[in-house]
Amino acid sequence: MHKWYSHLPANFRYEPNDKMVYSESDRQRKMLVMVRRLFVDYQIAHVPNGGQRTKIQAARLKADGVKAGWPDLVITGPCGWVAFIEVKDANGTCKPEQKEVLAALALDGHPCGVFRTDRALHDFMLDMGAKLRVKYPHDFMERE
Numbered sequence: 001m002h003k004w005y006s007h008l009p010a011n012f013r014y015e016p017n018d019k020m021v022y023s024e025s026d027r028q029r030k031m032l033v034m035v036r037r038l039f040v041d042y043q044i045a046h047v048p049n050g051g052q053r054t055k056i057q058a059a060r061l062k063a064d065g066v067k068a069g070w071p072d073l074v075i076t077g078p079c080g081w082v083a084f085i086e087v088k089d090a091n092g093t094c095k096p097e098q099k100e101v102l103a104a105l106a107l108d109g110h111p112c113g114v115f116r117t118d119r120a121l122h123d124f125m126l127d128m129g130a131k132l133r134v135k136y137p138h139d140f141m142e143r144e
Contacts, residue, residue: 012106014115069097084112
């Protein structure tokens with residue numbers, strides 16, 4: 001079966017589905033905490049882009065620059081290092097807009113991907129050249 005991301009360069013990762021019971025929100029919080037504890041020279045922020053809105057609210061947000069499909073997390077670091085992270089729960093899949101944005105970011109050379117666990121994000125950041133500098137220890141999510 002052809003995967004939508006198979007043509008993307010090595011700066012893109014897709015973490016496969018898992019069986020852990022963590023919600024997407026819980027997974028995202030673990031990733032935020034992990035980056036803040038283990039990569040203290042990096043900044044991480046959530047881009048609130050989803051949720052239910054009225055048509056008027058949606059129009060206002062679009063006019064303000066909200067873009068459908070934009071990744072959940074942005075991580076910045078020294079020397080212009082920037083990564084874009086889409087967080088999914090155990091069986092979450094990307095919407096067409098998310099696939100389009102992630103593909104464009106990857107083809108532009110940015111580290112980016114779809115992640116389900118803090119461990120996979122940690123390993124990806126190291127692979128993409130982020131420098132580990134630990135402030136506090138971190139307990140990673142356990143795969144079942």
